[in-house]
Amino acid sequence: MDNFNDFVSTKTSILNEIGKAVVGKKDTIETILAAFLTNCHILFEDFPGLGKTLIAKSIAQTLGLKFKRIQFTPDLLPQDITGSFVYEKDEGKFRFREGPIFTQILLADEINRASPRTQSALLEAMQEHQVTVEGVSMQLPRPFLVIATQNPIEYEGTFPLPEAELDRFALKISANYPSFDEEHQILKVRKERKSDDIFLKPVINEKEFLSLQQKIEExxxxxxxxxxxxxxxxxxxxxxxxxxxxxxxxxxxxxxxxxxxxxxxxxxxxxxxxxxxxxxxxxxxxxxxxxxxxxxxxxxxxxxxxxxxxxxxxxxxxxxx
Structure with a gap:
């Protein structure tokens, strides 16, 4: 990109494309974009059903980045996130099978429902951009960006993140409820789409996104x-x-x-x-x-x-x- 005016046109194109799936929330989306451009992770604390997953998936699609979602539960183990070594009988050796953390944008849904041990596996990856399994360290893809969510009203059966772990998240944000007009628009958009499935076009690709990140340093x-x-x-x-x-x-x-x-x-x-x-x-x-x-x-x-x-x-x- 030759000048910073190009950031505006790119941002506008991204917001317009995401607008086909997400009604309103432009400030929230712009906040997430600003965080992602600086390799920062986000804690999304809000009530269920306000579009956190949709926003995360839509941003990943428009940025041309790989997206995965992990539903955190009390019985989730670290290796369920990072992956593990599996014995391949035909080859007679162990081969590492990647977990869902090997992606570029990861939605860690209800992170406070997992045990502290499992939370630590994710938080280590956020800080080090790598995972260690059986003493072997493996680099995560670049960029590696996390949106973690938690519900502010349900605490039964949860493991609140300690302050030291909360500090790993650059921002804590919320989407809030839509206005009357926005909620009506949600219905109209769904009626016009005639399907629950949403497919957005990439506005930029991985290489262009990494270039944008580098441009921020100027x-x-x-x-x-x-x-x-x-x-x-x-x-x-x-x-x-x-x-x-x-x-x-x-x-x-x-x-x-x-x-x-x-x-x-x-x-x-x-x-x-x-x-x-x-x-x-x-x-x-x-x-x-x-x-x-x-x-x-x-x-x-x-x-x-x-x-x-x-x-x-x-x-x-x-x-x-």
Whole structure:
């Protein structure tokens, strides 16, 4: 791609193609695209039936990437994800049979229903981009991107992700319920399609997607915005309303995703609004509030917003960018 305006046309084509299957949710899809362009993984926490699987599958199809889904259950074993060595009688030797984790976009559905041991097998792959079976390490395909889901209302028979494992996810997002008009449009689209099956055309291919990822590294971010990001994260460690603040991964992910979002807007530079756009999604699962605030519904949002208001927004001159 010669310039960052090409990001806009590519994004528009992707959103239009996904729009044939997914009604609305453009902000959610754009958030996922920004995360994927920086090799970031996503935790999708929302109620059942809101299109999480459809969104993940549609994005994979339009990006021209391989997609697989794993339904996590309490009896799922690590080797059910990673694969295992199987004895081939005809050949007289063991051969590795790949598990569903050998894909490019993986939907880990209801990840908190699997045992901590099985969760760890996935989280190790997310961090190292490889799996180790019987002492043998095998590289995963590039890119390797994970969307994990969990239901915020059903906790019986689940194994909540520890804070250290939650930190591996760059963002925690939700799709929310559709509006009246959007839900009506869902019915109209299904009526016109005359089938439950959905097939979308690839807008780009694997090579082009990897090229886009590399292009993100050319997005300029001023030092004042870098310090703005660090100040936000530091504030989470000093605030009396927060028991445990964000790790440095919060700074790094906010830095990376704001650059990708700037590129998707056709800009070669980051502005403060790019950072603000993702602060809640990056921090909501990384901070632990004081127990006195646990029963307040929007406590995380209130605390994060108050931190943002307490920090002076940098003014960045475009000169020299």
């Amino acid at each position: 997005v300029f971010i001023d030092e004042s915005i870098e310090k703005y990001i660090v100040t936000i994260i530091q504030k989470t460690r000093d605030d009396n309303r927060i028991s445990v603040g964000s790790s440095p991964r919060g700074s790094l992910n906010l830095f990376k995703i704001s650059r990708a979002y700037a590129a998707l807007q056709g800009r070669s530079y980051v502005i403060p609004d790019d950072v603000k756009r993702f602060v809640f999604e990056v921090l909501s699962h990384r901070i632990i509030l004081d127990p006195n605030l646990w029963m307040r519904k929007d406590a995380h949002l209130e605390v994060i917003n108050s931190i943002l208001k307490s920090i002076n927004t940098p003014v960045v001159e475009k000169t020299g960018i």
